[in-house]
Every structure is written in C-alpha cells, then in structure tokens.
Amino acid sequence: MRIIPPQTSRGQYPLPESKHRAKICFSEEKKTAGGNHRKRSNVYILCYIWKTEGRMSCKASVTCLQLSSLKRAEKAPVHLMPCEIEHNGLAQVSQYFTATAKENKKGTKTDRPVFATDKTVSFRGRGLKGQEISCPDGYTGLVLKEVDRHGSDQEDRTVKVTSVFDKLTYWNLETPPTSDDTVVMAMDWPELAEAIHGTVED
Amino acid sequence: MDLKQFEADNSGSFRLASRIPDVCRTEDCCLGVDEAGRGPVLGPMVYGICFCPVSKREELKDLKVADSKTLNEAERENLFQKLDEAQNYVGWALQILSPNMISTSMLQRTKYNLNALSHDTAIGLIQYALDSGVYVDTVGPAEKYEEKLSQRFPGIQVTVRPKADSLFPVVSAASICAKVARDRVVKGWNFAEDLGEIDADYGSGYPNDPKTKEWLLKYLDPVFGYPQFVRFSWSTAQTLMDSKAVDDDEEDGEKAAQRQNNRSMLSYFSASAEGDRAQQTHRFFSERRLKSLKSL
Numbered sequence: 001m002r003i004i005p006p007q008t009s010r011g012q013y014p015l016p017e018s019k020h021r022a023k024i025c026f027s028e029e030k031k032t033a034g035g036n037h038r039k040r041s042n043v044y045i046l047c048y049i050w051k052t053e054g055r056m057s058c059k060a061s062v063t064c065l066q067l068s069s070l071k072r073a074e075k076a077p078v079h080l081m082p083c084e085i086e087h088n089g090l091a092q093v094s095q096y097f098t099a100t101a102k103e104n105k106k107g108t109k110t111d112r113p114v115f116a117t118d119k120t121v122s123f124r125g126r127g128l129k130g131q132e133i134s135c136p137d138g139y140t141g142l143v144l145k146e147v148d149r150h151g152s153d154q155e156d157r158t159v160k161v162t163s164v165f166d167k168l169t170y171w172n173l174e175t176p177p178t179s180d181d182t183v184v185m186a187m188d189w190p191e192l193a194e195a196i197h198g199t200v201e202d
Numbered sequence: 203m204d205l206k207q208f209e210a211d212n213s214g215s216f217r218l219a220s221r222i223p224d225v226c227r228t229e230d231c232c233l234g235v236d237e238a239g240r241g242p243v244l245g246p247m248v249y250g251i252c253f254c255p256v257s258k259r260e261e262l263k264d265l266k267v268a269d270s271k272t273l274n275e276a277e278r279e280n281l282f283q284k285l286d287e288a289q290n291y292v293g294w295a296l297q298i299l300s301p302n303m304i305s306t307s308m309l310q311r312t313k314y315n316l317n318a319l320s321h322d323t324a325i326g327l328i329q330y331a332l333d334s335g336v337y338v339d340t341v342g343p344a345e346k347y348e349e350k351l352s353q354r355f356p357g358i359q360v361t362v363r364p365k366a367d368s369l370f371p372v373v374s375a376a377s378i379c380a381k382v383a384r385d386r387v388v389k390g391w392n393f394a395e396d397l398g399e400i401d402a403d404y405g406s407g408y409p410n411d412p413k414t415k416e417w418l419l420k421y422l423d424p425v426f427g428y429p430q431f432v433r434f435s436w437s438t439a440q441t442l443m444d445s446k447a448v449d450d451d452e453e454d455g456e457k458a459a460q461r462q463n464n465r466s467m468l469s470y471f472s473a474s475a476e477g478d479r480a481q482q483t484h485r486f487f488s489e490r491r492l493k494s495l496k497s498l
Contacts, residue, residue, distance in 0.1 A: 087425055087448040096426035099396040104211065123211070124427045124443070125305030125434020126452060173452060174310055186490040 006053035062156045066147070076143065076163035080170040080183060082128065092136035099123060101130070118177050119169065134167040136190040141165040203282075203296075203383060209392050212246075213302045215323075215428060218383070219295035219330070220286070227392050231254035233331055234373030235324050238380035240316070242407035244414065245388040249297045249302060249320070250380030251327045253373055258369065267374040275385055279362070282382040286376055294379045296328055297323045298387060301433045308435035316435075321347070327353055353397035381385045395417040395454045397421075424448050 020037075031140040079097070101121040133143050144159040170183045204380040208216040208483070227339045233253035254262050265284050285292050299319070323494075347399055348362035362368060367377040393400050401420065405413025418439065419487070421428055431441055483493055 067275065084432040084451045085425060085448060086450065091425040092423055096423060096429070100394045100430060102211075122302050122306055122430060122434075124303075124450060125309050125439075127306035129309065180293070182489070182491050186492055189490065190494060192486075 002132040026173070064156070064158045065144070066158065066160040068160070070142070071163070073142075073161040074163060074166045078143065078165045078168040079130075079140065080168055081123070082171055083123070084125075121171070123171075127174050128171040129174065129176045130169045130171040131181075131184075132167055133167045133184055133187065135165070136187050139190060141168060203286075203386065205383070206388065208298055208387065209328075209390060212387075212392060212401050213394070214300055216298045216300075217327075217330070218298065220289060220293050223254075223289060223291050226253060226448050229257060229386040230369075232256050232259065233328065234371050234376040235456075236320070236367050236373055236377035236380055237320065237324075238377070239388075239407075240320070241409075242414075243409045243433050244301065244404055244431055245391065245440050246301060246384060247299045247320075248380045248384040249299070249327055250294060250376045250378075250383065251296075251321045251324075251331055252285070252291060252292065252294045252375035252379055253331055254288075254289075254372060254375075255293045255386065261288075262375060263371045263479050265371075265373050265375075267378055275376075278378050278382050278385070281378050281451065282330065285378065292375070293331070294376070295327050296379060296383050297327055298383060298397035299323060300429040300430070305430075305432075305434035311375065318484075321350065325351070337349050381479070393429055393431065397429065400429070404490055411435060418442055419446070422446050443448055458492050 044108050077098070079093070101119050103117060103119050105117050119132075121130065141164060143163045143165070144163050145162045147158040147160055170177070170181070173180065179185075203220065205218070208218075231253045232255075233251055235249065235251050237250070238248045239245055265281065265288065266280055267285070285294065302315070304319070307319055345362075348360055351360045351362065352358075366373045368374070403410040403413065405419035409412055410416075415438070418428065418432065419442060421432075422442060427434060427443050427447055428439065428467065434440070434443075440477060487493060
C-alpha cells in the first residue's frame with residue numbers, strides 16, 4: 001500500500017510506502033453490462049488527501065492527479081490481501097469473496113489486543129482472518145488508475161481517481177487481527193507527523 | 203438426519219447425532235467407524251459411527267447392512283431408514299468436514315494433513331459416544347492406528363482392520379450413515395458464492411473422472427480459483443489452477459522467501475556504500491513497512 005502525505009511549505013518529509021509494493025488492494029467492481037472483462041490498468045491505493053494542487057514531484061519525474069476525477073469518484077469497499085496476486089484488472093470480488101466472508105464475534109476474555117469482532121474468509125483454500133480499519137482522521141483513501149501514456153517516453157505520469165474509501169478491510173493469513181498488525185500501526189503516522197511537523201502555536 | 207444447519211453454513215465442521223438409545227448406556231456396546239468421501243475433489247468428507255449393544259449384534263446383522271460400496275444410493279437410503287427406525291437399540295453420529303475446512307487445514311502454515319485430520323475426527327466421534335469394543339476401518343498402517351487408539355482409549359478393545367466394513371455389521375452400518383450423509387450434502391449443496399445457476403453435472407467428484415475435470419475447468423476463476431465446494435488442497439485442483447489461473451504468492455510462499463534471500467554475491471565484498479544508498483530509516487518506519495516514495 002502506498003501512502004502519500006500532503007506536502008507542506010517545510011518541504012518533504014519521509015513519504016511512507018509499503019515495502020510489499022505489489023500487495024494488491026482490489027476494490028469491488030460492479031458487473032459491467034457486457035460481462036466482466038479485463039482491462040490493463042495499474043491500481044494503487046493512496047491513503048492521504050492530496051492537499052496541494054495535485055502534483056507530486058521528486059528529482060526526475062512528475063505525477064499528476066486529475067482532481068476532476070476526484071469529484072466523480074464513489075466510495076468502494078477495499079480489501080488488503082496478505083498475498084501477491086499477479087493480476088491487474090477486474091475480478092469477481094462480490095461473487096467469490098464478499099459472498100463467502102463471515103463475521104464472528106469474539107469472546108471478551110483475551111490477553112492479546114484482539115478486536116471484538118473479526119471476519120473469516122478463504123482465498124484459494126487458505127484461511128484468512130480480517131478486520132475493518134478506518135483511514136486516519138482527515139484523510140481519504142484513493143484508488144488510482146493510470147491514464148494511458150500512449151507509449152510516450154516521458155517520465156511524467158498521470159493518474160485519475162476511480163473510487164474513494166474511508167475504511168478498508170485488511171486480511172491476515174490465518175492469524176487473528178490485532179492492533180499490533182503492521183497496517184494498523186502504520187495508521188499512527190499521520191498523527192505523529194502532525195505532532196512533529198505541524199504548526200506550533202506560540 | 204437434519205442437515206439444515208450445515209446447509210446454512212457449509213464452511214466448517216459439523217457434528218450430527220441420533221438420540222443415544224437407553225440400552226446403549228446400560229449394556230456393553232460395540233461401535234463401528236467408517237468414512238465417506240475421502241478421495242473426491244468435490245464436496246465434504248464425512249465420518250460416521252454406529253453403535254449398538256453387543257447383545258443386539260445379530261439383530262443388526264438381520265437388517266442386512268452389507269458392505270455399502272456394493273449398494274447404490276437408493277439402497278443405502280433405504281438401509282439408513284431401517285437404522286433410523288431401529289433407534290431403540292442403534293445409535294449413530296456423524297462429523298461432516300466441509301471441503302473448505304479440508305482445504306484450509308491441509309494448506310495452513312503448520313500443515314494438518316488428511317490422515318491426522320481423519321484420525322482426530324474419528325477419535326472425536328468415539329469420544330463422543332460411550333463405548334466398549336470398537337471396530338475400526340483403517341487409514342494408514344493398521345497397527346499404528348490400533349496402537350494410537352488403544353492408548354487413547356485404555357480399557358477398550360480396539361480392532362483396526364482393512365475392509366472392516368465388509369467384515370463387521372456395525373462398521374457397515376457406520377459406512378452407510380456416512381455415505382448417506384455425504385450424498386445428501388452433495389445433492390443439496392448450497393453454493394455460498396454468488397454465481398447464479400450452477401451446473402450440477404460434475405460426475406462422481408473423483409479427480410480421475412473426466413466429467414469432474416470438465417466441471418472444474420468450467421468453474422475455474424482466474425483470480426479466485428473455485429467455489430468452496432472444491433478441495434483446493436487436492437493436486438487436481440492445484441494443477442488446473444497452475445495452468446489456468448493467475449499466479450499468487452502467499453507471505454509464506456517460495457517466491458517471498460526467495461525475494462528475502464536474494465542478494466548479489468558482490469554485496470558481501472564491497473565495504474563502501476554503493477551509489478546512492480538510501481538513508482537508514484528509523485525503526486518506526488521499517489516496522490510499519492513505510493518508506494520514502496519516489497514515484498508510483
């Protein structure tokens with residue numbers, strides 16, 4: 001999961017990015033009129049609002065976000081999987097995944113920081129345990145799709161927003177979700193960043 | 203045999219039992235264990251036990267519970283009816299292991315293989331019933347299993363014999379219970395997946411049945427594989443997925459391990475920093491798997 005925080009006038013501070021770059025997040029796709037067909041597209045998840053004009057730049061290239069697409073985007077359920085799926089495109093998420101996922105309430109007596117309820121599902125015969133978490137306060141998740149470069153050589157890239165989310169479900173391979181999980185802890189960063197880099201009142 | 207609860211949620215393991223006849227609590231009983239559906243790639247595996255007082259063994263024999271493999275579905279249903287009607291001295295219990303449970307057990311990180319799963323299920327059923335003198339059909343080497351069960355149930359005479367279902371009526375009866383349960387579950391399988399009308403023409407469900415293979419190919423989804431009716435841990439299912447489905451690499455898979463281990467030989471030799479080595483990130487970021495983003 002790639003996370004990009006807003007830039008401030010102080011300059012850039014470390015931009016978080018998930019080490020497992022290709023960990024696929026996929027969102028539910030509605031069945032299109034002509035049936036499901038695969039499109040070549042790159043899907044990334046950003047967990048921050050793009051506060052400035054919608055540009056991210058570093059030394060070599062510029063990536064532009066079409067802000068107009070943000071207005072049109074709708075909320076979508078998003079799942080973070082504990083595996084790499086070598087596929088970029090449509091998938092029958094609601095038919096196979098959402099339809100078979102089950103919610104379970106846990107007992108109250110635990111000595112580990114487990115959540116009160118979690119979800120169970122199987123993916124390709126592997127048992128997964130999941131939990132819904134929210135995006136940090138003041139931030140929105142974006143599902144981006146790269147706008148075709150038409151084979152141009154330039155390094156500048158353009159993305160548009162296909163859907164937004166304010167919460168997502170992350171899935172562990174077999175182990176029950178706890179607040180020690182990496183993605184849950186990663187959500188600490190914006191608050192900490194604000195404390196470190198935010199404006200200080202005199 | 204009320205399977206409604208399992209039909210509502212067929213993703214786990216489900217136990218179903220008859221009322222325990224009063225005589226079984228007062229007299230010495232013999233108990234048979236058998237299973238149905240171990241080999242197929244589709245549907246559940248069912249373990250069944252059947253027990254009756256030793257004194258009633260002849261009566262049980264008179265019900266003509268022969269080796270269930272030689273009977274057809276209708277004949278088995280008929281015999282189960284008879285067993286059910288003999289409820290004043292015959293008791294039975296079943297454990298239905300869903301294909302999803304078989305897949306997840308066999309594929310989990312600490313592998314729980316099918317033999318271990320089978321033994322534990324049988325033991326669980328035996329423990330459930332009150333018994334003495336157990337006749338058991340065998341999976342894996344008979345002597346080892348007999349030893350395992352004798353240790354588990356001291357004071358009970360355990361016999362593990364291949365083809366016990368054709369030798370002992372009480373095992374045949376258990377076999378019938380298990381097979382009838384499996385047939386009913388497979389017939390009434392409720393596909394939790396939202397896939398519309400699903401073709402029920404999948405043949406015998408055994409991996410070498412061409413009709414079954416055809417069905418598997420028909421319902422093979424490139425991302426998700428198959429519906430939970432299929433045992434993902436079966437090599438037939440995996441082979442088809444390897445060729446027709448997109449690759450996926452789990453956290454504990456081989457590719458992930460390779461990625462972590464892949465280091466150039468040269469990295470062991472160079473003492474100085476290479477090119478533009480990134481700054482050492484603080485542990486706060488590395489333990490949350492956050493790092494600097496340079497581009498998409």
